[in-house]
Amino acid sequence: MNHRLIALTAAICVATLTACSISGPRKAIPPPQLSMDKIAEGYVRQVLALGELDPNYVDAYYGPARWREQEKLEKRSPLAIRNLNARLVKDIETAPVDPTVPPELWELRKRFLRNQLGAVEARARMLEGWQPSFDDESLALYDISAPFYGREDFKPMLDTLDRLLPPGDGSVSDRYNRYLQQFAIPADRIEPVMRAAIEAARASTLKFFKLPEGERFELSLVRDKPWSAYNWYQGQYVSRIEINTDQPLTVARAIELASHEGYPGHHVYNVLLEDQLVNGRGWKEFTVYPLNSPQSFIAEGTADFGVTLAFPAAERVALERQLFELAGLDPLEVDTYDAVIQAATLAGPATLEAARRYRDGQLNADETVEWLQQYALATPERARQRLKFFDQYGAYIINYSHGKTVIKDYVDRNAGPDEPLWSRWRVLFDLLSQPRTPQALLPES
Ligand SMILES: [Zn+2]
Numbered sequence: 001m002n003h004r005l006i007a008l009t010a011a012i013c014v015a016t017l018t019a020c021s022i023s024g025p026r027k028a029i030p031p032p033q034l035s036m037d038k039i040a041e042g043y044v045r046q047v048l049a050l051g052e053l054d055p056n057y058v059d060a061y062y063g064p065a066r067w068r069e070q071e072k073l074e075k076r077s078p079l080a081i082r083n084l085n086a087r088l089v090k091d092i093e094t095a096p097v098d099p100t101v102p103p104e105l106w107e108l109r110k111r112f113l114r115n116q117l118g119a120v121e122a123r124a125r126m127l128e129g130w131q132p133s134f135d136d137e138s139l140a141l142y143d144i145s146a147p148f149y150g151r152e153d154f155k156p157m158l159d160t161l162d163r164l165l166p167p168g169d170g171s172v173s174d175r176y177n178r179y180l181q182q183f184a185i186p187a188d189r190i191e192p193v194m195r196a197a198i199e200a201a202r203a204s205t206l207k208f209f210k211l212p213e214g215e216r217f218e219l220s221l222v223r224d225k226p227w228s229a230y231n232w233y234q235g236q237y238v239s240r241i242e243i244n245t246d247q248p249l250t251v252a253r254a255i256e257l258a259s260h261e262g263y264p265g266h267h268v269y270n271v272l273l274e275d276q277l278v279n280g281r282g283w284k285e286f287t288v289y290p291l292n293s294p295q296s297f298i299a300e301g302t303a304d305f306g307v308t309l310a311f312p313a314a315e316r317v318a319l320e321r322q323l324f325e326l327a328g329l330d331p332l333e334v335d336t337y338d339a340v341i342q343a344a345t346l347a348g349p350a351t352l353e354a355a356r357r358y359r360d361g362q363l364n365a366d367e368t369v370e371w372l373q374q375y376a377l378a379t380p381e382r383a384r385q386r387l388k389f390f391d392q393y394g395a396y397i398i399n400y401s402h403g404k405t406v407i408k409d410y411v412d413r414n415a416g417p418d419e420p421l422w423s424r425w426r427v428l429f430d431l432l433s434q435p436r437t438p439q440a441l442l443p444e445s
Contacts, residue, residue, distance in 0.1 A: 034088075036095040036109065040285040041067070042088045043113055046120050047290045049076045053127055056291060056392070060270065062235025063287030078124040085121050089114060101281070105434065112435030113285060115143055119293040134356040138395035143294035144438040146402040149353040154375045157346035161377075164340050173377045176344065183337060184248035185327045193251065193327050194219060194243055197258035200319050204310040205263040208425035212237055212275045217267055221245050226388040229257045231266035233289065237274060239267040247382050251323045252341040259310045264428060265303030272433040286435075296396065297438040301403025302431055305411070309424055348401035350375035355390045355397040407431070410441045 034042070044063055048071040051058035061068060092110050101109070122140035126132070135145040158172045165175045185193050198217065205211070215237035225244045232240040241261045243249070259265050270289075277283045289295060311319060317338050324331040354376060358368040365387060372383035390397065410431070415423040 033094055033096065034091045036092070036098065036113075037282070037284065039088055039091050039095055039113060040283060042084065042091075043117055043120070043285050044288045045071055046081055046085055046088070046117070047288045048072075049074070049081050050078075050120060050123055050127070050290070052076075053078065054123070057123065058288065059291040059296075060233040060235075060289040061287060062233070062274075063284055078127045081124045082121055085117055085124070089117050089121075092117075108435045108437075109283065111437050111440065115294045115437045116285070116290065119143070119290065123290075123292050134359045134395050137359075138398045141292045141294075141395065142297045142399060142438060144297055144398070144402070144406070144442075146349075146352055146356075146398040148356075149349045151375065154347065154350055157343060158375075160343040161340065164336070164343060171374060173373050173375075176340070176377050177379050179340065180250055181248070183250045183324075183329060183333070185251065185254065185329075187245070189327045190243070190245060190249055190254075191219070191221060193249075193254050193323050194221075194258065196323060196326055197254045197319070198241070198262045200322075201255070201258040201263040201307075201310050204315070205268060208422060209264070209268070209272075209429055211268065211271055215267070215271045217241050217262055219243070226385065226392050228253075228385075229261050231261040231270075233266070233270040235274065235287070237271045239270065241267070247379070247385065250341075251320050251327060251329070252338070254323065255311060255316065255319060256304075256307055259307035260303040264306040264310060264425075264432065266299060268306075269299055269302060269432045272429070276433045277435070283435075292394075292396065294438050297399045297403050297406075298431065298436050300399035301405075301407035302428065304400055304404035305407040306428065308408070309421065309428060312421065344377055347375065347377045348404070350377075351386060352397050352401050354386070355395070358387070358390055359394060406438065406441055409443070413443065 044061075045067055047058060048061065048068050051061075052072055052075055092114055095110075097103075097106060119141050122130075122132075122137075126137075132140060138145045161172050161176055165172065165179050168175045168178065170178075198219065217239040219241050220243075222242045222244055223246055225242075225246070228244050228247065230242045230244075232242070234240055239262070243257060243261075261267065273286045277286045289299075317334060320338055321331045321334045324334055351372065354363070354368050354371045357363040357371070358365070363371060368387060368390075369380065369383040372378040372386055373380060376383075376386075378386060411424050411427045414427045
């Protein structure tokens with residue numbers, strides 16, 4: 001263990017020295033050929049080093065504690081991180097192939113590491129002061145950018161809601177939010193409803209996937225956060241799921257969050273990576289999860305898409321009815337409620353577009369709040385919470401609605417839209433348990 005660590009440290013020093021000496025007068029010393037496992041260690045350390053400079057960057061880490069302690073002590077600058085990064089990216093091309101790994105999976109591993117290191121470079125440049133446009137940021141950090149949406153794209157959704165909602169004063173968004181108010185889960189019922197929703201999502205997922213023994217989640221309710229829920233993966237198949245109760249929570253949102261944060265969303269994604277790649281193959285790069293990286297596009301896209309597999313329409317309505325009863329709401333309202341909620345899902349890209357216009361300076365804060373209210377159907381309070389999210393996470397928002405669209409298209413293409421449910425789950429399972437990159441999911445790739 002110690003020998004391995006010393007060997008890696010030596011390799012990194014040599015690599016750094018070589019990178020520095022390229023422009024200097026000293027003769028470059030050729031670096032030793034690194035194995036892919038050593039490159040993976042280098043990548044993990046790069047992420048941990050960036051995490052020392054940006055407290056939001058490392059979303060999860062359950063690799064050797066010593067690596068983190070060393071990076072904490074070393075406190076490398078963004079420039080030092082970038083210099084080593086360039087070396088690691090080059091080393092991927094010359095690393096010896098592991099003949100025990102299927103060639104296709106080996107290629108996925110290489111592309112994943114190259115992609116993730118590319119995002120490390122971009123994040124380090126941002127810490128040095130680079131201020132990219134929204135689209136440049138999403139391409140540099142998440143390996144993809146989202147299509148443009150105009151106001152007219154949301155008109156069909158608003159027209160549908162206009163027909164479905166009870167008549168009343170104000171905009172469609174005002175009427176939508178007034179309508180939803182009556183379905184807010186009472187504060188003392190939020191926890192039992194969330195637990196029941198997560199258990200239902202788990203049961204649905206277990207019909208199609210076998211998950212490792214001992215996988216579980218801890219649930220807690222929190223306040224005053226810029227996000228609505230979060231999965232903090234702890235390693236050893238355990239997630240800590242936090243639900244933010246700042247804004248009213250409805251039954252449909254509880255089901256979405258249960259799938260998104262739990263099953264088959266983030267919890268399952270992390271569990272499968274740990275089981276199949278970390279424990280199954282010893283690939284340490286999956287012990288760390290950098291938030292601002294292409295991995296987030298896969299994570300958020302599969303998490304937002306997963307609810308449609310876990311709960312096809314009939315199952316969703318049945319669960320909504322059950323959770324209405326648990327929340328003390330009238331289950332006779334479920335059919336109309338469900339139709340309204342489904343129509344409103346088309347508002348997803350309006351949040352993305354608000355973020356782009358806000359971050360690129362086309363809308364100021366008040367105009368963004370107004371856009372979010374009008375097209376993303378947000379309440380004023382929810383819109384302000386969103387603004388905080390845009391300030392903190394930048395282009396991260398593309399990973400949700402655009403991620404869901406790309407993942408859905410990918411699953412449709414590879415399983416066929418009319419294939420039985422199990423074959424769609426099979427495609428999702430492969431996405432969740434293999435190293436995947438966003439561009440490679442697009443049809444032309
Ligand atoms: Zn998420």
